[in-house]
Amino acid sequence: MMKSVPLKHARVGMFVVEIPGHPALTLARQGLISSPELLAQMAREGVTQLIVDPSRSQVSTPAPPPSPLSAPPTGPRAASLSDELQRARSLYSRSRRLQQKSMHQVRQGQPLDLGEFELLTTDLIDSGARNDAALSCLRQIRNKDEYLLQHSVAVATLMLLFARHLGYRDDLLHQMVLGALLHDVGKVLVKSEILNKPGKLTDEEFAHMKDHARFGADIMKRTPGITAITLDIVANHHEKLDGSGYPNGLAADQLSTFARMITLCDMYDAMTSERVYHRAMTPPQALKLMRSMAPEKLDSELLGQFIRCIGLYPVGSMVALSNGQLAVVMENHPTLPHKPRVKTVYSLTDRRHIMARELELTQHNVTIQHAVDPAQYKLELANYL
Numbered sequence: 438m439m440k441s442v443p444l445k446h447a448r449v450g451m452f453v454v455e456i457p458g459h460p461a462l463t464l465a466r467q468g469l470i471s472s473p474e475l476l477a478q479m480a481r482e483g484v485t486q487l488i489v490d491p492s493r494s495q496v497s498t499p500a501p502p503p504s505p506l507s508a509p510p511t512g513p514r515a516a517s518l519s520d521e522l523q524r525a526r527s528l529y530s531r532s533r534r535l536q537q538k539s540m541h542q543v544r545q546g547q548p549l550d551l552g553e554f555e556l557l558t559t560d561l562i563d564s565g566a567r568n569d570a571a572l573s574c575l576r577q578i579r580n581k582d583e584y585l586l587q588h589s590v591a592v593a594t595l596m597l598l599f600a601r602h603l604g605y606r607d608d609l610l611h612q613m614v615l616g617a618l619l620h621d622v623g624k625v626l627v628k629s630e631i632l633n634k635p636g637k638l639t640d641e642e643f644a645h646m647k648d649h650a651r652f653g654a655d656i657m658k659r660t661p662g663i664t665a666i667t668l669d670i671v672a673n674h675h676e677k678l679d680g681s682g683y684p685n686g687l688a689a690d691q692l693s694t695f696a697r698m699i700t701l702c703d704m705y706d707a708m709t710s711e712r713v714y715h716r717a718m719t720p721p722q723a724l725k726l727m728r729s730m731a732p733e734k735l736d737s738e739l740l741g742q743f744i745r746c747i748g749l750y751p752v753g754s755m756v757a758l759s760n761g762q763l764a765v766v767m768e769n770h771p772t773l774p775h776k777p778r779v780k781t782v783y784s785l786t787d788r789r790h791i792m793a794r795e796l797e798l799t800q801h802n803v804t805i806q807h808a809v810d811p812a813q814y815k816l817e818l819a820n821y822l
């Protein structure tokens with residue numbers, strides 16, 4: 438189980454496996470910390486955090502900050518879903534307004550106002566801590582015409598859930614969610630006729646679209662207060678382990694855990710989102726496609742964790758049950774991904790709405806047959822949450 442250790446708490450004898458935000462340095466500095474001079478050198482190189490493997494270290498590592506691969510805490514939720522949904526809806530609206538405002542600022546050549554993004558990040562994390570089902574549900578009920586405005590907060594939601602699942606907390610979690618919220622900031626500098634083109638891009642247009650990753654990194658580098666982890670997430674969210682990604686075609690040994698995580702979150706959201714020119718994949722379809730891309734392009738271990746975190750049938754998605762009813766997934770079971778708690782809402786046999794009823798699938802002889810795109814039945818998910 439890896440541990441995240443601030444550089445100021447690092448000691449000779451610890452075994453470094455990763456330097457977050459510094460893929461190139463990771464290569465040079467991986468292994469046992471052999472001397473205090475090496476620690477001083479890393480401080481000069483701008484390193485603030487190390488990921489350490491305690492099992493290969495010669496000294497004990499301090500108590501958390503979080504360990505990236507520990508189990509998430511479980512316990513009662515601090516807010517009901519309906520209460521938290523209201524607050525989460527306002528966070529989604531705030532994010533939309535902030536995207537529009539920052540788009541305008543950056544196009545005018547002004548620096549990005551990181552403060553508002555920081556506040557929104559804090560509020561998203563707080564919402565996730567009160568009841569993470571609310572943000573997860575909202576991610577499912579977006580308007581396809583607002584993909585660009587809502588994709589960032591949706592990816593931030595996925596990053597939040599995923600990072601919490603892996604045990605990240607506090608400052609590291611904040612930097613990761615902030616990076617996810619800003620990952621596509623470079624799109625503000627992509628020509629709008631290409632950005633908003635309602636169809637397949639030509640090769641030339643796609644090449645320009647790809648520039649958004651480089652533009653984003655440039656904007657971040659000019660933003661006061663940005664951390665290496667947040668920059669890493671923005672700069673490398675389209676890189677792939679086999680070097681086929683962009684903008685730099687980095688190889689696996691140059692890609693941090695954070696870059697690998699954002700790639701999964703971004704890709705999953707894009708695949709499962711309804712766009713003007715393509716239907717959304719169901720979550721199992723998207724995960725199957727992503728599995729086919731591992732381990733060559735995507736990190737298998739992290740993808741496995743991502744699937745355990747999001748669930749085969751994510752909270753807020755719709756499923757068809759063996760009893761002939763459609764239901765909305767309300768909560769995943771911690772160990773039985775096929776047996777979530779669901780709310781039945783529609784009878785496929787009678788083709789009509791039914792009185793909503795919650796079912797723990799672990800306690801009923803009813804099974805999920807397949808995931809359902811609510812649009813196929815002209816149903817609005819938002820009506821059932």
Ligand SMILES: [Fe+2]
Binds near residue numbers: 620621649674675
């Ligand atoms: Fe992107």
